[in-house]
Amino acid sequence: MLMHEGGSGGVALPTLGRRLRWVLLAMLICFGGLVVRLWQLQVMRGDRYRERTVSNVVHERYLPSLRGRILDRDGVPLADNRAAFNLYATPKAMTPALRGTLKRLIGLSDEELEKIDGRLATAKKRKVRDPVLLLEDISRERAALIDQERYRWPEVEVRSEPYRHYPQGALAAHLVGYMTQMTAEEARQLGEQGYSSDELIGRYGLESMWENYLRGKKGKERYAVDARGRRLDEATAAGLIDGDRVTEPVAGYSLVLTLDADLQRIAERAVAPHPAAAVAVVEIATGKVLALVSKPSFDPNVMTGHLTKAEAKFLEDDPRKPFIDKALRVPYPPGSTFKFITTIAALEDGQGREDEPIVCKGSYQVAGDRNLFDCTSSHGKLDLVGAIQHSCNVYFWSLAERVGLDRLAEVANAYGFGSRTGLGLNGDAPGRIPTRAWYEQRGRFMIGYTINGATGQGDVELTVMQLTMAYAALANGGTLFVPQVVDRVVRADGATVIQYQPQVKNQIDTPPEILELWKRGTYKAVNEPGGTAFGYATSDLISIAGKSGTAQVAANKAKKDQRQIRGWSPSADHAWFAGVAPADNPEVAIVVLIEHGGPGGKVAGPVAKAILEGWATRVRNRDHGTASGPLVGGAIFGRLRQLTATWQLGVRAAAAPAPGPEDEP
Amino acid sequence: MRGGVGISLPRAQIGMTRWRRFRAAVDWPLVATIVVIAALGLLNLYSAVNGTRHAGKFDQQLRWMFVGAIAFAAFTAIDYRSLLRVAWIGFGVALVALIIVDVAGSNAKGSERWISIGTLGGQPSELAKLAVIMVLARLVSDGAGAKPHWTTLAPKLALLCVPVVLIAVQPDLGTATLLTLIMLSVGFLALRDLWPMVYTLFGMFLAVPILWESMHRYQKDRVLAFLDPSADSTGSGWHTLQSIFAVGSGKLLGKGFMSGTQNQFDFLPEHWTDFPFSVWAEEWGFVGSVVMLAIFAFLIVWLLNIALRARDAAGAVLCLGVAAMTFWHVIVNVAMVLGMAPVVGVTLPFISYGGSSLLTFFIGMGLCASVSLRRHGY
Structure with missing residues (x-):
């Protein structure tokens, strides 16, 4: 095609005719190199990269299971669940600027910031684009403030999730126990048992001893996001995700105690x-x-x-x-x-x-x-x-x-x-x-x-x-x-x-x-x-x-x-x-x-x-047979709430200044 | 011609002859190739920006295409020889524009490469490439026949290095490199004696450490990120990694038009300017990618073909220059998308979004068409 004009003699630029084969060779090498690279990326490693782009878009989050309740012999709940607002964000999104804005917006204390930074640091080692729990059980006001900004920061999210609650306050506290965030070490060990590092785990009393019965089984939700972490609509998600998008959680077993x-x-x-x-x-x-x-x-x-x-x-x-x-x-x-x-x-x-x-x-x-x-x-x-x-x-x-x-x-x-x-x-x-x-x-x-x-x-x-x-x-x-x-x-x-x-x-x-x-x-x-x-x-x-x-x-x-x-x-x-x-x-x-x-x-x-x-x-003379729900009158409940409130106030008030001599009633 | 039924026949006959003459003169394979590439570019841009807040870019690109087509026609019509007469003036204008950008250019992404006139923004560095190519052609045509004297040629060659420096200090290392590559390519193909080229290459090799020291932090980061993209997968390496993921995930046949997740969900920032090939490769796969590369290869070969058949050395060099420009743009851009070159702002001809780039290539192709049109000499 190129040479039909004959040798270099007929060409206006004689050098071009002489060096043409080198030009074509150079082109072949360059384009050939690109094609080889394309072959490597698209055909040889295509499956891996396809998977990788899916994981870019498809995120997973667990759906918390409803933890089993702990009830007294008549069904009075000693440990129960209530709805709470949990604050989540992706480590990638938590820039120092956003951290500062959040701090001002909801007035984070130094201790809370420390907690947040610690959790982000742990999570950064894993996936920077998966949301992590920053703060659990934040107040309604804080949740509302953050929720207002969700279009500005789609990566910061407030979720309403079940949270452990002890309706009787300190009643039988040592027996019932409590839950805490697991340590990094535990998170590593328990990861195989399906725990996620931001979950709470039974730490004391029955909560700890009966953990495996109470916890139930987490569900899982897969959803699609864009590069900024914004959730994509259901129709798009359905097209991207194969198989089940939601695995429903299974609630934990409840314990009925002999306790009265x-x-x-x-x-x-x-x-x-x-x-x-x-x-x-x-x-x-x-x-x-x-x-x-x-x-x-x-x-x-x-x-x-x-x-x-x-x-x-x-x-x-x-x-x-x-x-x-x-x-x-x-x-x-x-x-x-x-x-x-x-x-x-x-x-x-x-x-x-x-x-x-x-x-x-x-x-x-x-x-x-x-x-x-x-x-x-x-x-x-x-x-x-x-x-x-x-x-x-x-x-x-x-x-x-x-x-x-x-x-x-x-x-x-x-x-x-x-x-x-x-x-x-x-x-x-x-x-x-x-x-x-x-x-x-x-x-x-x-x-x-x-x-x-x-x-x-x-x-x-x-x-x-x-x-x-x-x-x-x-x-x-x-x-x-x-x-x-x-x-x-x-x-x-x-x-x-x-x-x-x-x-x-x-x-x-x-x-x-x-x-x-x-x-x-x-x-x-x-x-x-x-x-x-x-x-x-x-x-x-x-x-x-x-x-x-x-x-x-x-x-x-x-x-x-x-x-x-x-x-x-x-x-x-x-x-x-x-x-x-x-x-x-x-x-x-x-x-x-x-x-x-x-x-x-x-x-x-x-x-x-x-x-x-x-x-x-x-x-002794109470009828146990027909008992269902709390038999205790509202007055006692009110009194109890008052007592626990006083107790909490007592601890907080005493904890704030240098602790002085104990003032027991 | 006056209107009326009676004269419609002669008009048609005249039209026929005009059509024949026109058809014979115009380089149709070149036009067809450009039309195909531009169409693919629009298709790709539509997928890249549809449904985002950048959707307006498609209409904008369409407008630029229209302007580009007119420019193509205009430069085809104008005799390139008359243009070469004013090549130095064009070069001077380009230099002035570059200086204006250097001194008071609007700042786009940490470097000054834009010049704003009213609402239109343009990058003089793109058009400077054409000016340099035309000056190269002029130099060759001046030197044809007579043996060039170093005393007259040296200052002119030195002058050619000025835009490279001006672009490099913007700083736009990509375009500066590209300009150098174009000049070297043309020099390699047009000079009888290759020793000056060897000296130049050797000198540039020595200049690399100095260049590295004078580079901006972000430029160094980009080069380092290129050498090891996974070292900083959220920073500079991010573009490259996401681009590789996008290309690779296309597999053999691609994810389908408008179905590239990397593209659709914004994992490649600014993919319509520097990374359109990534979008293309994700949605059309290996087959589509190779087809696009093949079309580009054909375009370049065809430009070389025009150069071979040009009636004079100046026309040949003009085509060589445009061919080299196209070649290096494609190679550098695609290599960057495939993680084989550092991320530099080098566009993919007719595919990338942006008026300056589009206009540059349309005019360049127009020049070649002009050379082709006048190959038989009349």
Whole structure:
């Protein structure tokens, strides 16, 4: 085509004719190079790039599942979901300018900005074009302000999503627990289980333990966006996305507890005057937990995504350790409430008789020990029932000396001390029942240890939950149950998925006459003059049988920089009351511990009485059969909301300035 | 001619002869090729801007096409030899325009390459290419027959380097490079003795480090991003990566007209000016891309063909210059789209949106058509 004019001779530019082949070669190389590159990109790597452009346009986001609720035995919700506004944005869109604008627009605090920056930094390592949760549960006003600007910043989005909510506030907070954002480490580990890093995860209590039942299954939505992150209309999206665009989330299972919200509230109000306390109430016939209190507590609504650093520090600095469950996690010396062990050990071995009189002169000298042990008072001549009634240490020391420490430990172990209750919640502690071998391992055994052990002092330590289960066993003929908190697991539609049956931890064969004797002694302790809890736990409304305990605390000096709590001294005795009601045909067992509260009968007795009276008048006769929804009147709800509000205000107000001395009501 | 039924026959006969003469004179393959490319360009632009706030650009481009077509016809009609007589004047005008841009040009994207006259904006650097080509043609025609004297030629050659420098300081490195490539190509094809070319290339090679040091930050970034686009996938490398994704995702047959997701959903910013081939490749695939490259290759070969058949050396050089300009624009633009060259503002002839570029190519093609028209000499 080009050369038809003949060789270079006929061409006006002779050089062109000569070099034409080089020109054509150069063109061939250049165009050939482009074609080869096109082949490489479009044919060889086409599939990969096609996929890549689809992921440019098609975004995925998870649809949160509705977390299962936690209900009391009558269906009163302790943990529920409510709608909340969550703020999302893509890391790519969050330029410093937009960050500044957002800060001004909704008035972000430094702490919130820090949170946002942290989340953006984590997310940037993954996908910069996928929205991440910046702030959860923002106020309606803030949501409205941001929503107004959605045409300016399509990448910033406010979504209305379910959020964990605890309608009863701090009620049973340690049991129910709370949720928090997962850490980066957890996000990495749990990613395989389908968690996304901006999800909340159950962190404490049942929320944590039953996480896998409660969480349900996330749904997924795929949608199409343009380069600025604006959502494309449905028709366009349908053309771009193959397969299902929406996978519906599956709601989590709800838990129906054995707990009674009314009784729980009664118990929490009963311990309200005390700075630190623990209470457990269980059903004697089944081991079902009706109330479980640990004080001081926290508001799970604040803990779940709204805890400021100041609040966290305030709670962490509290010497009473609000985050440690005092009913399950902390073993305490039980004091005289432990004397049933000594009684049973001695009577079973024939080392004591009910009618054996022992004279208490106010002190006790043990053979082979120089020490003189002081009794609480000089009781004079007492039989065993009288010794229980008056809580005479001398009597029990005398019995213990006969049976020995290891025998006491044997009985204690049978009643579940020294091993975990099996509840498996909040670090449920085994406690400690020392034996001769235990002491010998650590040094020399001395008879004084047996003396201490007989009255629940020294190295004997057990938890409130353990003691409650043991007292229930004393009252039901020797069946030691595993405490039961969850009655059943139900689906969102209400159908029962798993129904839990009472579980026996140990069947103890203590002779009935010994149990009967213990019952008489404890009845007298409460209801007859001279009893250690007489006048304190004595009730006209319900007959109570119980044993008080005053546990000495080993030299426990307050740390210098520790915050002072009024009415709470780390060196004061622990006040205990353990009992059952009604005395003639016991239905519930109760243990009250007032941490560093002082004398057991005087301090813990009235608390137990108040709770049991509340149980007798307000809970026991309620019709459980037809219960659905909250049975509690609006007045109580109002009061509760008021209480939680005050509590929150209290924490926030106290957290704002330098924390001063605790001002407990 | 007067109106009336009676004279319609002679008119038709006269028309027939005129038509024949016209048909014989006009370079129809050239016209057809330009029409095809311009049509593809419009089609592509329609897909690129339809439904966006840039939709008005299609109508604007259509208007420019109309103006360009008129310019093409005008430059075909004018004898290129008379134009070459005023080549130096045109060159002077171009220089003045470039200086005005350098001194007081409106700022578009960090560099001054626009000149605003009323509402119309134009890039003198585009038209400067034509001025340079025409001066080259003039130089060759001046030197034809007589052996060129260095004393007379050297100042003129030095003068040719002035627009390159003026464009480079705008800064518009792409156009400056392109201008250099055009001059080198023409020199390679038109000079009898190639040694000056070798010296020039060697000198330019030495100048690269100096050039690098004097480059703007964003220009360096672009070059670095070209060397490793994934290193900064949200910044400078973004264009290149998204462009590669777009091209690659077209696969063999493309996603179909107006169905390119990269294009339709704005993943390629400004794709109608510098990245139209990316849009094309995404929607028409490998087959469409090769077809478009083939049409461009045919256009360039045809321009070379006109150069071979030109009646004088000046006409041949004119065509060579326009061919080189077209060639380098296509190669650099497509290489950039395919991630083989740094992102520089080099347009794709007749496909890219923009009046200056369009007008430059229409006039350039008009010049070639003029050369073709007058190849037989009369």
